[in-house]
Amino acid sequence: MWLRHHGHVPVGVIDVGSNTVRLKVAEGAAEIVSVREMLRLGAAVEEHGLIPAAKLAETAEVVRRFSDIARDAGATELEVLITSPGRQAENGDDLLDTLTRAGNCGARILTSAEEGLLAFSGALSAAATPAGRLVAVVDVGGGSAQVVVGSRRRGAIWARSIDIGSQRLTSRLLAGDPPGTEALAAAQAEVERYLDDFDPPTPRTALAVGGSARALRRLAGGRLGRDELAAVVYLLTTTSSEELIANHDVDPDRVRTMAAGALILSEIQRRLGTPLKVVRAGLREGALLELTARREAA
16 A cells, blocks of 8 residues: 555645646545646647636636645645646746745646656555566656556666647547547547657556546446457547436546547557556655655655
């Protein structure tokens, strides 16, 4: 279980991503608070190239509220982590400054490498894999996707960031409801272009983390192999949002970006050659581990 080797001191992370802003506070292995707000910063970046003033203000208000919740829950250390919106927006520095003030705590824009390594650390902390086994961790977010291959014993030995995510791909090519098979073909060609030189070591185990993977696991019935992902991609691109919500219990907040997330995961899985096992721990859990270790070393 993640955080099992660390002291029981509450710490918190606010994760500002392309689709959602999420707060997680934990004490040891126990989750104290987990909340989210769907803001779709990635869609704003894709449309405008930057985060408009109104969206900056909205994000700051959410971070301010989440930081209050974290401190009320007893978090002694709190950090705001900004992922692809900070890297991709022309005014990423403004976003960083705004959220540093809003949270009244440390904030940073993660590099793609940092994002992937935190997800790798968090996923391995929750997965019962042998120390020497080669494991791939796949994290498809709204603005980008990270793939890291390594093991508990050796750490990460290969990493790749793909600068396309579920929100970006939806905004560009899959905005229809449903998107349809022609849009699917165009989106698949776009993903293949981003994965042109994608050549990771072949893992024994592949773990998928993040909201897209969790939503797809429910839709696919658990397993995310090649056939299951192909079937889910087809379903999501040929079925309206209304029907997916009514008949397939799809989250209304996530329904419009699920086809893109499924397509990206499907293309990565095909190249890894190993079915994806979805685990709940990822970037935030890796960041909490890092925060706890930093606090203990101080």
